[in-house]
Amino acid sequence: MTIIEILFWFLSALALFGALMVVFSKNPVHSVLWLIVVFFAISGHYIVLNAQFLAIVNLIVYAGAIMVLFLFVIMLMNMNTESEPQKSKWLRMAAALSGGSLMLILVAALKDNTSKVTGMFTAEANIGLIKNLGKVLFTDYVVPFEISSVLFLSAIVGAVILGKKENSTTHS
Amino acid sequence: MEILQIDLFLFLEKLLLIGGIITFSLVIAMYTTYAERKVAAVIQDRLGPNRAGPFGLAQPLADGLKLFFKEEIIPLTSNKVLFIIGPALAMMTAMLTSAVIPWGSSINVFGRDVSLQIADVNIGVLYVFGVVSLGVYGIMIGGWSSNNKFSLIAAVRGASQIISYELAMGLSLIALLMLTGSLSMKTIVEQQMSGGWGGFLGWNILYQPLGFLIFLICVFAECNRTPFDLPEAENELNFGYHQEYSSMKLGFYLFAEYINMFISSAVVSTLFFGGYDIPFVNETTLAASWGGNIVAVMGFAALFAKIVFFLFLFMWVRWTIPRFRYDQLMDLGWKKLIPLALANMLITAIVILWLNK
Numbered sequence: 091m092t093i094i095e096i097l098f099w100f101l102s103a104l105a106l107f108g109a110l111m112v113v114f115s116k117n118p119v120h121s122v123l124w125l126i127v128v129f130f131a132i133s134g135h136y137i138v139l140n141a142q143f144l145a146i147v148n149l150i151v152y153a154g155a156i157m158v159l160f161l162f163v164i165m166l167m168n169m170n171t172e173s174e175p176q177k178s179k180w181l182r183m184a185a186a187l188s189g190g191s192l193m194l195i196l197v198a199a200l201k202d203n204t205s206k207v208t209g210m211f212t213a214e215a216n217i218g219l220i221k222n223l224g225k226v227l228f229t230d231y232v233v234p235f236e237i238s239s240v241l242f243l244s245a246i247v248g249a250v251i252l253g254k255k256e257n258s259t260t261h262s
Numbered sequence: 263m264e265i266l267q268i269d270l271f272l273f274l275e276k277l278l279l280i281g282g283i284i285t286f287s288l289v290i291a292m293y294t295t296y297a298e299r300k301v302a303a304v305i306q307d308r309l310g311p312n313r314a315g316p317f318g319l320a321q322p323l324a325d326g327l328k329l330f331f332k333e334e335i336i337p338l339t340s341n342k343v344l345f346i347i348g349p350a351l352a353m354m355t356a357m358l359t360s361a362v363i364p365w366g367s368s369i370n371v372f373g374r375d376v377s378l379q380i381a382d383v384n385i386g387v388l389y390v391f392g393v394v395s396l397g398v399y400g401i402m403i404g405g406w407s408s409n410n411k412f413s414l415i416a417a418v419r420g421a422s423q424i425i426s427y428e429l430a431m432g433l434s435l436i437a438l439l440m441l442t443g444s445l446s447m448k449t450i451v452e453q454q455m456s457g458g459w460g461g462f463l464g465w466n467i468l469y470q471p472l473g474f475l476i477f478l479i480c481v482f483a484e485c486n487r488t489p490f491d492l493p494e495a496e497n498e499l500n501f502g503y504h505q506e507y508s509s510m511k512l513g514f515y516l517f518a519e520y521i522n523m524f525i526s527s528a529v530v531s532t533l534f535f536g537g538y539d540i541p542f543v544n545e546t547t548l549a550a551s552w553g554g555n556i557v558a559v560m561g562f563a564a565l566f567a568k569i570v571f572f573l574f575l576f577m578w579v580r581w582t583i584p585r586f587r588y589d590q591l592m593d594l595g596w597k598k599l600i601p602l603a604l605a606n607m608l609i610t611a612i613v614i615l616w617l618n619k
Binding site: 117119123126142143146147149150153154155158159161162165166219220 | 341344383384385388389391392394395396398399402403406414417418421422425428445
């Protein structure tokens, strides 16, 4: 086995194990911490694919910011296994069913697409490096890029308005 | 000879380098605690530690031994696994950044060029940023798993402080990156070395004074140092997030702070003060007459001198400026530093366009 293969299998096993632990952990704080492990494993995969920029941004944004906020909320609400309301049996079965069918669809969609996946690998090995990524983003994909930035801006404005509203009602 | 397609000598060389740098940072951090007490003593007109060894030089060893031999108490109602993981994480994230810092140019050992940098990744600056953003977990996990309300409040404070100041830090760095056009720490240093006056005119501090100031303030906040040491504000929160910790686990938390100081001083020196550049000296001509190894060691000494200056600055500020109130801290971060950093970014962009650089 080459080192890339060893890394791939290790990271895949880690990601799967972490994802399972996210679901099976009784304590919500443990779930969040396992999710961080999953993000690390996925970032490792990005590095193996030579997409260093994506790997580090994935860590900064998801593990460094979003998960901290998750942890924040969970810690402040002090959720425990006892105080957490248990979902009914039917709801659980429905969730398992819908999740299972989603997996079925994903497997069906990806099953015969090996040609496309290998095409992605051979296209350009250095596409994940920050220079090439920036060039592609600002030339070929500039319209979707700008549209997504508008989406982010509207989300920021929305968040600020929601926060302000709360403030003015409590003060008046 | 190869291990898993990696050259054995490269493997050994990196292993030695990693071991060396970790040992080095630990020893420096140890003596920073001593220096902090001495600086505090000078500022407050006292003598400082002077009992253990000559000039009290064995004081850090005595402190370390004391922490190791103290009884270790894990609170009954704490989350035991996370309680142990907390200080380990704090220590780990403190050490991780050292991997991308260029500690010097390359030295020649037995005909091999050995670069004094563990990994020259082309996303070096972003890597530093990523590790900084992960540094919050040590505090959060430790504070929460202690199951103590003071610890929890301190953890939440620390987390929101670090997240808030990360933004201004990133924005101030973007202006710097516009100037350098590279994310690799090594390239940034080499660009600065190629400036006039033996490299001095190339230092980024001359082009980004505002960016440097914002970055420095954010570094103080990220390291939880006074005036931003609200996570461990002892008169409000007893001891902050490490309230329940004892023995070496407490030691790790305290130690991580000093390692963070050391590493962030190194980052500031590298990004803004030319890294291992010796000012007013042209390294390449000097290397031709004196030999590359000597110049590399001198470069490391120059970097170290810069680091020591910033470490001193950390202490100087700590013993001079009182602590901020929490709302003042948030105001400074969100309402002053972020707009300032944005303006700095805009001005830098305009000037770069103007000069058609």
